[in-house]
Amino acid sequence: MSYIDLAIDRSRSTLMIMGVLVLAGLISRSLLPIANDPHIVLPYFYIGIPHEGISPEDSERLLIQPMEIELRKIEGLKEINATASEGYATIFVEFEPSVDLNAALMDVREAVDRGKSEIPTTAEEPVVRELDVDDFPLIQINLLSAGASERQIYETALSLRDDIESIPSVLSADIRGDREEVLEVIIDPQALEAYQISSESLVSILQRNNRLIPAGSVDTGQGRFSVKVPSVVESASDIMDLPVQVSGDSVVTLSDVATIRRTFKDRTSHARFNGVETMTIEVKKRVDANVIDTSEAVLKVVDEATAGLPSTIRVVPSQNTAEFAQVQVTELQGNIMTALALVMVIVVAAMGFRSGVIVGLGIPVSLLFSIIIIYQLGYTFNFMVMFGMLLGLGMLIDGAIVVTEYADRKMSEGMDHREAYAEAVKRMFWPVTASTATTLAAFLPLIFWPGISGQFMRYLPVTVFTVLTGSLIYALLFGPVLGSIFGKPTVHSAADQKTMEELDHGDPTQLQTITGAYARMMAWITGHPLTTVGTIFTLLFCVFWSYGKFGAGMVFFNDSDPQFISLSVSGRGNFSESEVNDLVLEVERQVLQVADIRSVNTRTILPGSGSGGGRSGGAVNDRIGSIFLELVPEWDRDRDGFAVVRELRERTGNFAGIKVEVSAMEQGPPVGKPVQIELRSRHRELLEPAMLRIHEYMETLPELIDIDDTRALPSIEWRMQVDRAQAALFDADVQAAGVALQLVTNGVKVAEYRPDGADDAVDIRARFPIQDRGIRAMDDCASVRVRGKSP
Template identity: 25%
Template sequence: MKLVTSSVKRPVGVIMIVLAIIALGVVSLRNLNVNLMPEIDLPVAVVATSYGDAAPEEVEKLISEPIESSVSSVEGIETVQSQSQAGSSLVVLMFNSGTNLDQALLNVRESVDQVRGVLPENAGDPSILRFNPQQMPIMWVGLTGDEPAKLTQVANDEIVPYFERQSGVASVTVEGAKKREIQLILDQAKLNQYGVTSRSIIEALNNANQSASVGTIEKGNKDLQLRVTGELASVDDIKETIVQTERQATVHVSDLADVRDTYKESDSKTIVNGESAVVLSIMKKTDANTVNVANNVNASMTDMKNDLPAELQTDVIIDTSEYIKMSIQSVVQNIIIGGIISFFILLLFLKSIRATIVIGLSIPIAIISTFTLMYFTGETLNVLTLGGLALGLGMMVDSSIVILEHIYSYRQHGYAMVDAAIKGASELASAVIASTTTTLVVFLPMVFVEGIASDMFTPLALAVSFSLIASLVAAVTLVPMLSSKLLAKATGDSGRRYWFNRFLDKVNNVYRSMLRWVLGHRKTTVFGTVVIIAGSLALIPQIGTSFMPSTDQGKVQVNVQTGPGSSFAHTTDITETVSDKLDTYDAVVETNYLNAGGGGGAMGMGGSSGGSATYRIQLVPAAERDASTSAIVQDMSDDLETVPGAEISVSASNSAAGMGDPIQLSLNGPEHQVLRDLADDVVNTISRIDGVRNAESSAGTGVPQMQIEVDNGKAAQYGLTKQQIISQIRLQFTGRVASTYREDGDEMNVTLMFPKEERSTISDLEDMSIHSPSGATIPLVSLADLNEAQGPVTLQRENQEPQVNITSELAGRNLGRVSSDVEQALDDMAMPDGYTYDMGGQVEDMAESFGQLAVALVFSIFLVYAVMAVQFENALFPFVIMFSLPATVIGVLGGLYVTGLPLSIPAFIGVIMLAGIVVNNSIVLVDYINIVRRKGSDRHEAILEAGPSRLRPILMTTLTTILAMVPLGLALGQGSAMQQPLAITIIFGLSVSSIFTLLLIPVVYTLFDDLTAKFTRR
């Protein structure tokens, strides 16, 4: 080949090109975006709408249903889901994979605009948002050391602006902040005494808090703007605001209310490591590097500490970049270990430092070139792409080994270094290209795989493909050039490694004996192979299936849910008990962040929930603790079961956290109440299944309500409307914003409210009086009936049908086995007519991904056959070679069974990769058998000569590939669990397949040769 000849004769040019590639690769590596996982493209949009304090039933009927109906006709929509809760509606639109989300959002906006006119007047404008799972905080920073009000001021005025100026930071949100408010605590006796209503006070404050431009006048040759100023300039101005009574007298606001400059009442608190705190959550820009942004924020914290008051402390609670850095470091470490192992394997076989260096140089060249290609294709540097490099590490040297072996054969026949390099590399260049192509083509069908499997593993496929292409180019250019300069003599058999040659001779003799036996017992060999494959298939039920491997990120979340309607004070008491029990885990806990109350609704729009609390716990790194996160979660769960008065669930965060719950059931039917009752039965049923943990229903327990049913007839007799009554009740028990007040650039609410002791009990409600427009005072009980009832927390719908979701986590069993038991239990339940269930979450994703990958596997096998048919220009020999594939089933299933790993998406990707890898050894063997036969040997002798002579290169390529993956197979370090199933699949599959290749393929070759001869004679 001209490329080989040019590289050998122009070494300076090759070296300059290599140096340029290295420089470009280093620059690309510095600019690659670093993430933990590849970005998952979920074509999901959200329509969020607020609706005052309306009940979930009203929100569903008046907001959710009209929006659902309007957007359902948008092209590309697969599913429409809605969540209706007190005061807010959330409609989630899931589009088909491949949908142009930008155009889809425009269509959604048009549909929503058409329905705006039928929404209630006091409903908020619908917000249409693109959902991006990557838009999550990358860091949480706690600020402690003073009262919450002071912490809030420092956070808002100093820290937030400073953080947002850092490179890559998109926004910073303050959690647990205190909001300043001017409260007017009304005195009902004074209001009655002066004959003043709350409306009068609101009008007086608004009238006193106005500024406006009223025109212009001339002064000389200039126009003067006329502006009436009258904004409230101080709290004293609020106190002195004049209110006119019904008798046309005047009083001041301070005569009617206690004016307090304080903070808004809050039913939430944040505690970091036992101290009251405010927490800053930091979001990065979409295209920013997570690690770089976190480093910038950490550096800014160090610079900022000198400017903060001495009593304030900033501490990083959770930094997601730490796990990314540890994971990347672990994978790089595994790459280095694998490279060292490959180097020593090559040294052992080649018996030459120079020869080993010639081949070993192809590894760093291939890796650096891969970084360049990844940068220009927009891929990120993450655990999976680096794992792809680690997995392809051993395969990178295969082409170089074959080329170098052939160059050596010419050197041993007396050729000069340059001639041997040119002739040896040129003869096998086409074969090496074909061999590498069989490995590359298995990734082509991944282009047609959609969904999460594609988003997760297309980057891995690209990384492996880039590295193999780069190593192939190095094998046909760099290796011949270096061989022509460095290999002054052919390898000898002397020296301290001569023992290895004797060992290989013994292996060769044993192999030749086994080969003679299988050739003499062909039927027994084939039958035995079939029996072993069938036996391995029997392991499938024992292995089970899973979606994605879980990784030990050391993140634990404890959710505390007290009884329906629980007060914030009661929830706080419960959290104190929980905190005491969690204190026993201080040795393994790095940070503990508690957010009690303020549960919020969908997209943060719902009302707060005083009955919930969440602990976010970051454990110390896995290397610094004896137990895994899963084990610690189980211990915490057992300890917290004894806490009375609350439902407490403990869960661990892992790689699949953003991909739905492991078990997710959707119950659908015409009635919400029936679905809630059915959901309770389902939760009780599946909770008894081994492996199901924290099963819960989205319907939950109804919230206790006091329903006020206004008698419109009686209200009309007093000149009252329903809205006027609602307004007065809301003022009494919630308060009402009367105006706004600005001070030093900050704006705060001026809120009217009654003393807490007058708005706390049922008696306060029953004793409340309503003021009519005529000035009459009517007891509320005369205008309305008061009834206690249970109200729903959230109403859900899917595709315009009521729905309830049931979710569960896993404990001790894999997803496939648990989901099978859950499905069996549900099939045994008697579902009412018209009510059905669907399995979603990771079960649905797993089934969909397995189906698509199975199709990709079939196409990969076909493409491998097609490449070999082109290479051999024969349809029979590739068919013989393909018999090495069934034997991989033995290794794959046996490896998963021995290691206790389920069949997961990474393992399936490993099977697809094996389809292109295992045939390479068969190609080498069958090709050489044909060469020997063409030289005049009979078939039997050709096989006995070709097998042992090809054993050495087959062992070299197989061992470098397998042993380079051992660090990943052992899951050494953080983040390696993601590639472990893939590595185990290839290690065991290739190992077993290589044995069958050396023994079974010669037998199959003879069988097909006999069959061909029989047809030829006919």
């Protein structure tokens, strides 16, 4: 007894199994995370090393080179790209695709830990993280001020961030446009001179009086007691009462020579929403999180958290990618349902209602079977999966049609419906299996496509495989069982019955029907094999020749109408924070005049502020601003997104001193700029002239746009030369001169403290008043008293 006889004899059990599969498919669909794009694991790791005030040359020599020595010891390493900039060192590590990335991440962290012992102790803790395509924010929450102070906005943003990060599906919520808190000790240089206190000794006192002292414990014989020395700064008043000098019975405290205030660090960036200053919370989801559900949860938390806010603070969400995902899923699911309905209509019209329904049920069963496998594989429900389902939809009922048609023929000949479907499966098992296998064989190589592109495209063949596998199971198992229960022979007219008899026992070329015309054509083709083969090869050659001659060329991934557009503003030079803001603001004003834009999020970046930059093929960090646009939905505008891109390029292409790159958000796997040229030489001085010549040549090519390079940024640098011998006469050294110089620039970080209600430690920085800072004050910093002597 074959399996089909057993299945038909136990039809209730077979149908129960099919019902369980359908139920499991529906549950899997409800649990399947929805995403815009397939999740791709990138073999890249990012290492960022902040070091305040370090020059690009020192960053390369003291930060990057020691780390590179340790990173090169890792097995499976493919390439290291590093960028040294003012205040920051950035290293991107690429591994071979075959390497276990979890083990690679551990190796990178261990290498960084070893390298930390070789870099200056003044450097901050290195940041190590794995690059992920899901780093793109899911949604942005903008906090706008309508009369509220910066601190009110900041505290509201912190509270809202904590509420959002409490959502299980949220990976992180990062605040942009804010400034770090700092406890500033504003030193009066005249008071220092009056009390004859050196700046270096004052800084040293502040550092020594904010240390955790483990005093230990005392055993008295009647008990053991711990001893505590309260020595850590807990509030601003603890610093104000610190003694800085003792003369006889009089004690000079810090409050006598300085004022203390809790404020924010100097601004290095701005964030704006639709031209208004804002603090923005960028929300990122976890890899396995549902885009739509996570977005709804975030918006719900925002509504609840902001219900009691004062009217001086407005909260506006923007850049909600879940809306785009919802539209995409709805449209593709609608296309699938439309295709299903059309297929059902055609099948029912051609085979009759009863047979058509038996065949048509294979569509939902196969799709739900596919969803079960996709869910078990850990895939998301994205457009590649839906496209695979749509592609397989036209092929999945072929086997069911063949089996049902043959069984219908047998029933018309008088065979019992149970026997007819069993005979149909036995007779058509190998033809149907071979037909499905040949189709699957065409998609099999795509599953083994290597690299990042392979990860992205793999969703398509896997989906087609699962859909067609489900259709094969239905065609050879569930469909025949249904037919054995509900199937009845189709009532044929006398003419149809005569045609079938002639097909079985007569000459089909004599039929005066479409079938007869097809039979006569095949008879002629098989009778002239050389002519047929020659014609086929001629047509094949003409197709390839015509495409090469008149075709539009080839693209890796077709461009779709963009919903999001980004602008990158770059400039080279010694820009101040206000100059950067003004330059980006000019670009923003032009952008706001363009129609069909729903929201505009702008961020300025001060070069050398230690932002580190992002990955852009190794390009140098000369970016001074970025603008991210969300267009109104395509059904609400009269032009496509590419027309908006062209208008933006026309409006922003003629700014003096800056360069604006306009790019639409790309679909498909991340590839960056399509053309990248790397130059290598043991002699660094030879690289920049060669790079300049290549850059100038590429600028002459009209096909290329948005060209950049990694040449060093042109800038003016001030250097203070310390005469060590002369400094020694006044009991001074380079350290003392450095402290004096820092007091007139960014200030000296003397300690940290953690106030109540703060999540992170707050820096304590000593510096001179604003009127005693800047370039002019640098000439006078040498006269600052050092170690009790004035030069």
